Amino acid sequence: MSRRDGLEWLRARDPGLRAVRRSARVALMACTGFYAARYGLGNDVAAIYALFGAIATGGMSFVPGTPRERAGTLLAALPAAAALVALGTVLGVHSWTAALGMLVVGFLVSYAGVGAPRLGGLAGGLQAFYILACFPPYAPATLASRLAGLATGVVLMATAEMWLLPDTPPGRYADRLARAATTASGALRALAAQTRSLPLDSLEQLTTASQELRLSKVPDEERPTSASARHRAICQSAAYMLHLLAQTRQLAQDAREAPGGRDPAAARLLEASATACHDVARGLSGQGPAPSDAPYAAAAADFATSRISPVTCSPRNAAVVRGGAIALDIAHTGASLVTAVRIALGASIPADTTPPAQRPGPFWYAGRSTLSLYACRLRAHLTPRSVYFQNAVRIGLALAAARLIVGGLDLAHGLWALLATITVMGTSATGTRTALRPAFSGTLAGAAVVAVMLYTVTDHVAVYAALLPPLYLLAFSAGPVLGMGWGQAFSTVAAAAAFAQLGPARPGLAAVRFTDVVIGGLTGALIGLLAWPQGGAGELRQACSRLLDQSTRAVTETIDTLTRGSTSDDALARTRLALVIAEESYAQYANERDDTDPAHDADKDWMAILLTGNQVITMGQSLVDHCSSGALAAWPLSAARLRDAAHRLRLTALPLVDDLRSSKPRPPPGEPPAPSTRTDSIVIADVLTDSGGRATDPLPYYAVDAAIWLTSLQRVVTALATTGPS
Incomplete structure (x- = not known):
């Protein structure tokens, strides 16, 4: 070579x-x-x-x-x-x-x-x-x-x-977010144009922009995972951006399937969203000031009037009504995106208007110091359900046990046993077992070289001093380049060369080093097997199971509140908490190496589950804020259809919730269910029929917004439940 x-x-x-x-x-x-x-x-x-x-x-x-x-x-x-x-x-x-x-x-x-x-x-x-x-x-x-x-x-x-x-210097996650905002801005502007035509590769660009925001695609040092308000805001901005990109992609697909039918008011709303995304991209990249939601004010008021006009209310304009509802969803998401980005950039935001019963609001952390937010995160994870807590307990127990064993056996150079414990400890028993073989084989190979080196060089300190720098260079570069076993081998030789300069060293030191590593590695493996052996993969399943459960409960509760005037519980707040834990679990899982999931060996689209939780919170809170309790009860047909759709969503999610909670492998999925008429199409037809081509009360159109929301959620959950979260 x-x-x-x-x-x-x-x-x-x-x-x-x-x-x-x-x-x-x-x-x-x-x-x-x-x-x-x-x-x-x-x-x-x-x-x-x-x-x-x-x-x-x-x-x-x-x-x-x-x-x-x-x-x-x-x-x-x-x-x-x-x-x-x-x-x-x-x-x-x-x-x-x-x-x-x-x-x-x-x-x-x-x-x-x-x-x-x-x-x-x-x-x-x-x-x-x-x-x-x-x-x-x-x-x-x-x-x-x-x-x-x-x-x-x-x-x-x-x-x-x-x-x-x-x-x-490492890349910035904010730059990924800025590129996604630029992509969304271009697509939205094209959809707002008279022709509503996008370039042929626009859908692929929207998909690529979404993929780049996934934490699994982001190097560790770029991930915004600290407790600071800036990092929280950037993560929240990414969640809003993912939903905005998904809805933009859906609108683009609808435009290709049903060209024409452009609504000028919805187009102005899309243009406002495009402007906001453009300003978000400039703000995050440092090329402009913090974005503002001012473009939405006039466009939203114009759209609210236009969507109930006699022209729009014609039954022939179902596609226009659907497109307008999606455009409104994009606008609501864009406004939240602007607020989150302003927090990330240190700009002021309006006061929190979340009702006390629904708090914490989506931007509860704005204006709080990093120290107080760090304390909040410490308290939130002080639970056996947290992967961070589990990992800390496992490492503490393993190191303490190894120290007791080494002290009880009075092993020389026993510190190597504890260093080996740190080396092999993963966040699951599988991860720990995976690290054992290269740790043992590498140490054994290194010990053999050490025995030969000490026997040959004996007490010639100058030789050890000359060998030390290249050995440590190899020790810390071989692991990432060649594998953990090579790193362990060179580390063993380098450590022997260092200690040989401090006192007489004999070939028996090689056996001592290997014995220490075996004791430390086996101790770590045993603790890993006994204490939360599923680690990040298992806890992520549990966290996503809770998130899906709370999300579908929140959907049912929100729809019942709007259509029956039921007393609102705290389902949205519980969903927010479940989402926080799931996101933290996903971040921890994404950092694990060679940690397979024994019950579900296929890679999972965990991001789709997290996005579902974000959709529930974003649109659910918007509906609760804009539509009073029981407001849709006056339209019983549409209300019944929404309740049925929420119930169907819950039933679709329950098998997936149970599957994620189970430690047993799931049987292969059966045939996908037969397609049925979408809730949004039925509800839109009901609303337009009720209007009779006349200007109507704007309240029924919240039923359209809710139907769009439910249809989008049903599409994602059905895909997950049919094929498994893969």
Whole structure:
């Protein structure tokens, strides 16, 4: 293989050579701190902590952001790292105190990342600081040297993040959202034109724009997953944009199937939505001010008058009425999108008008500090139903158990057992088992090389010093490029080369290292099997099951409120809470690697379920806000059809809800149900027949809006229930 071919192969496995650059930074800074303390100051304690300071913050941590942001995060975490080293030094007096501290530290450090991706990315490194300090020798007198070495390693790593082979700044999710808004704007403007004709590839562009917003398609460092108001607003904007794109695509399909029938008022509403999307794109990309919903005011008033005019009310204009209802849905969604984007950009928004009984409203977080929102997220996930809580408990228990076992067996170099536990712990038993084989095989291969190296090189320290930088370069680059087993192998050899410079090392060290890794790995696997073994995949099924259940309940309740005047419960509020948990579970699941779902091995379109919840909340709240309780009871025929449609939606969703809750494989789906007349077509015909071509009360047209809503939901849920969420 030529040099050029080799570089192309490497770039294919490591786009942008990010892993190689990161490995170079870690290797150089870790070795610099180690050599300075070991050979410059003659302080072995400071040397080992300088080495681990750089490795833990650079090699075991994955902090998102620009190089400057990553450097700032590492420096900000230095006091916490020092506190953990001090705590480990004090509690290391007994195995049981060290294990108890490990339980608390393991849980708190992991759980703290629930609303702070940068802190979550540092979890493994911060835990490593406590692990290193709580192992023998128990030497509180060396705390100053430990902290000095730690500070050296962290500061060197922070400096390297900015100046040594810095990574290209990651892309922004807001830019994806801006591109989607630009696509939607172009399609809406074409639909508002006289010809209502779109380019041939417009539907594919709308679909592509939706796909780009899916978290599974977004690199980890681009995901807006923090608890800040900006990130919450961007995520909410994406939800509104997905619904807007889906309805725009539906309108485009209708225009192709039934050309003509253009309603000027609906066209002006679409034009206003196109303008709003254009302004959203400019605002998010930094090319213009925050968007405004001002374009909607005149267009919405004009449409409200036009849709009940005698011309529009003709029974021959069913397609026009349907198109107008979809245009109105797009407008409502666009107005909410504008509000969410204004929050993301730090602009002011109108006061929350959500009735107290329906709160929290959709924008409850606006104006609140990041600290208070972070506290809210911590409280919301302090439940066994949260994947973050489950994972924190599992890691805390596994690390504490491993520390007790190592202390009880009095294993030398026992810290490797706990580091192995961190390495193999996934969010499910399947993920943990998947990591065991490469961890064990890689360590065994590395141990064999270590035995040969120590036997051959013996006590020639200069050889170990020369080998250390390339070994650590390979240790941190081989994993992402070649696989976890290769990373473990080179890490084993590099660790042996480092410790051989601190004292006499014999070939038996290889067997010790392998024994420690086996003990740590098996402990992690056992805890993973006993504590929430389904992990993110299982919890995501449960979260999406609850979301579908609450969503269809909310639909039934909303329709009953509009058609019967039933007392409104808090179903919409419960759906919002279920959606939050489902979105968090999906974000966690999307981060898992090689974590298959044992009961449902096909990949699932979880985003379709999340979008269903968003549709229920968005349009359900709009109907409740604009149509008073019992307002549709005066049109019993349309009201009955809406109740039937809501009931049918609920019945369609129930088997899927039960399937998601079940841990047993689902039988293959049967034949799809025979197509039936859509609710929206029936209700539109009823409303137009009742109008008799005369100007009517605008209230019946809320039945049309509700019918469009129900039909859209029925289409999505039927697809999921028929083929499974795949």
